[in-house]
Amino acid sequence: MSIHTKTAIEAIKRSPFQAVSAIFVLALTFFVATTVSILVYSSSKALSYFETRPQIISFLKNETGSDAITALQNKLALDVRVKDVKYVPKEEALEIYKKATEDNPLLAELVSPSIFPASLEFSVTDLKLAEEVINEVKNEAIVEQVGFTANIGGEKSLGDVVGRLKTISYYLRVGGIVFVGALAITSFLVLLVIISMRMTSRKGEIEILSLIGATPAFIRSPIVLEGVFYSLIGVISGWTLSFIFWLYVSPSLLSYFGSIPVLPKEPLSFFLLFAAILGTEIVIGFAIAITGSLIAVKRSLKKAR
Amino acid sequence: MITFDNVTKSFGSIKALEGISLEVKNGEFVFLTGPSGAGKSTVLKMILREVLPDSGKVLFEGKNVAEITTKEVPFLRQQMGIVFQDFKVLFERTVAENVEVALAVSDVAQDEWEKRVKHVLKLVGLSNRAKLFPSQLSGGELQRVSLARALVINPKLILADEPTGNLDWKTAEGIMDLLEKINKEGKTVIMATHHEGIIKNSKHRVIELKDGRIIEN
Secondary structure, X not given: OOHHHHHHHHHHHXXXXXXXXXXXXXXXXXXXXXXXXXXXXXXXXXXXXXXHOOOEEEEEOOOOOHHHXXXXXXXXXXXXXXXXXXXXXXXXXXXXXXXXXXXOHHHHHOOOHHHOOOEEEEEEOOHHHHHHHHHHHHOOOOEEEEEEOOOOOOOXXXXXXXXXXXXXXXXXXXXXXXXXHHHHHHHHXXXXXXXXXXXXXXXXXXXXXXHOOOOHHHHHHHHHHHHHHHHHHHHHHHHHHHHHHHHHHHHHHHHHHOOOOOOOOOHHHHHHHHHHXXXXXXXXXXXXXXXXXXXXXXXXXXXXX | OEEEEEEEEEEOOEEEEEEEEEEEOOOOEEEEEOOOOOOHHHHHHHHOOOOOOOEEEEEEOOEEHHHOOHHHHXXXXXXXXXXXXXXXXXXXXXXXXXXXXXXXXXXXXXXXXXXXXXXXXXXXXXXXXXXXXXXXXXXXXXXXXXXXXXXXXXXXXXEEEOOOOOOOHHHHHHHHHHHHHHHHOOOEEEEEOOOHHHHHHOOOEEEEEEOOEXXXX
């Protein structure tokens, strides 16, 4: 073990309550940071889900020929008011139905593709244009019926959902950043105070080390190591608590939100998401610890001279 | 090795050193003596670059100490072993660890530490005290720890600022014996002391200071 690691460990053993304070504040900061990160992720995913879903489905008459379908699809694709046109054949419609009813496979066995109409799905560039586009499409010869995917009370309903999600997402991000930022500053200041106290208690030792030829880097190394140690334990503790929390609530959340991918359903993706958050937090934690330690050491060494 | 060329230093209105010129050659043992406030410690502090002269030059191995940068100061000090009147040991480390610190500071490879620490503790007679803490040692033993720490880096120069000041006569004699032994091995020793008895017992060069001036050399 290097002399600096030994010195850092001895210092922590001598003042365990200071160590606990620093670790506690850091753990709290990173618990909140992890939780906010997941909330931001979930809201972004939900927003993205609603934004990319087609807003309008035009169900086609049975026995419509492929030429006619292609002609209408091309017509819609060229329309500047329309975007993301997609043709869904009967077979694909059946697959969509099967996926939606995967909890009850018996329902899927009772149907065949023939009962599902083919459809053309698309969105409008501006929801204000929805009504006129729908009315035009309804008048097409091969179109049986036109409907909304959200299908709750009027052509602006999906827009309302998207708008609301955007607002929630925005406030989550801003609020999250402010709150986590405030906690990060608190952690930084607590570390600064603890390290300064540590330097004050080591004043005599620092003087002796300086007189026998210790460089500033030698003097500050155990202090910085101590700060890094606090941040590592704090980050891992906070992250772990948050991880356990999300592990516990994720089955209920996924069940509640259904097809909206608020959290990764695949275990590997779930763990990768949290691993990415942990990696980022470790970097940020180290940055807080190293910056705080260096500032505290610099101020103390300046006073000592 | 050390040259003071017309060095002057004041602390406020107090003239600590006035027109000091002296030379210490390699391998010499020199006493710096004089009453309290004569300027003995100021001379040592200037060599250590703890204090800068107001005028004049302090040369260590031909290099002007005042002209070295702040970054180079630790490397200057690593070439010197320092023994203090108040021992200046690290109370939270064992005897061996106190000595190891000097090696760590001088960036000596860690695999050499054990051998060097053992050798130097044997030299100062503290082999069986290696794992004790300073609070468990006597004044004489603490001074030996300080001396061991100064010697372990094999410095060119030993600066001793009243190393026997807090010790009884017998213990002081023991410390002097060690310093004599070190000097015989070729190390330069500059020792500040106002202890007349010690000076009389040793037949070494004496530089006497009074009110910041050299009155005998």
